[in-house]
Amino acid sequence: MDLSVPMQTGRAIRGTIAFEGTAERPSAATLLSTGIVPQPADGRDMGGFAPARIEENLMFTTVGLPPGRYLISLLPVLRGWHLKSVAASGRESRDAGVEVTGAEDVQVTVTLVDELALLSGAVVGAVTIPPEASVYLFTAEKSMWNASGLHRDRFREARPPRSGSFAFEQLRSGEYFLAAAVLKRPDLWRLPESLDDLARFGVKVTIGDRESAVRSIPLRRQ
Numbered sequence: 537m538d539l540s541v542p543m544q545t546g547r548a549i550r551g552t553i554a555f556e557g558t559a560e561r562p563s564a565a566t567l568l569s570t571g572i573v574p575q576p577a578d579g580r581d582m583g584g585f586a587p588a589r590i591e592e593n594l595m596f597t598t599v600g601l602p603p604g605r606y607l608i609s610l611l612p613v614l615r616g617w618h619l620k621s622v623a624a625s626g627r628e629s630r631d632a633g634v635e636v637t638g639a640e641d642v643q644v645t646v647t648l649v650d651e652l653a654l655l656s657g658a659v660v661g662a663v664t665i666p667p668e669a670s671v672y673l674f675t676a677e678k679s680m681w682n683a684s685g686l687h688r689d690r691f692r693e694a695r696p697p698r699s700g701s702f703a704f705e706q707l708r709s710g711e712y713f714l715a716a717a718v719l720k721r722p723d724l725w726r727l728p729e730s731l732d733d734l735a736r737f738g739v740k741v742t743i744g745d746r747e748s749a750v751r752s753i754p755l756r757r758q
Contacts, residue, residue, distance in 0.1 A: 575608075662755050665697070669696065670722060
């Protein structure tokens with residue numbers, strides 16, 4: 537009796553690159569040397585997948601992928617352009633990942649923008665800011681806290697000078713927590729329990745597309 541199970545054929549992510557902004561578009565040669573890289577959204581090590589080449593018509597097709605959710609990135613990053621969104625079937629999937637079910641190939645639109653948002657401000661409530669103080673900015677979406685390594689652009693740290701000024705450039709739109717603190721273990725600030733503590737006394741900030749926002753925040757010692 538034949539008990540063999542047929543292998544499931546992986547489905548590809550097929551897509552188109554769209555540009556928003558007035559900056560000079562990358563040349564065809566630059567695009568051909570840039571790859572679209574799918575990465576498991578749950579952080580699983582699947583050995584890596586070959587990057588999909590961006591063709592002259594701005595289209596790409598990944599290799600066949602096992603069912604699951606995949607984050608999309610560009611490698612190398614296109615100078616002057618930033619990944620804004622990954623839309624699959626009209627649904628934003630940049631942070632949650634593009635879902636591949638194995639039923640059929642997935643169609644996506646990857647949008648790049650030449651300018652993102654800026655958040656600047658100052659730490660207040662102290663005559664001078666101690667050198668061990670940091671300003672932390674991180675997504676308010678708690679589902680990303682366990683996978684901060686996969687969403688590095690949503691977790692930022694800045695060391696303000698004695699004047700307390702700070703700035704976070706090239707931010708994606710969304711809701712963030714902003715906090716200034718002197719932590720006992722600053723190396724562990726990205727752990728979910730540390731983020732939860734920072735969020736309790738931090739300020740929630742909503743950042744819009746291409747917005748330049750200014751906020752002042754107090755300093756807290758742990």
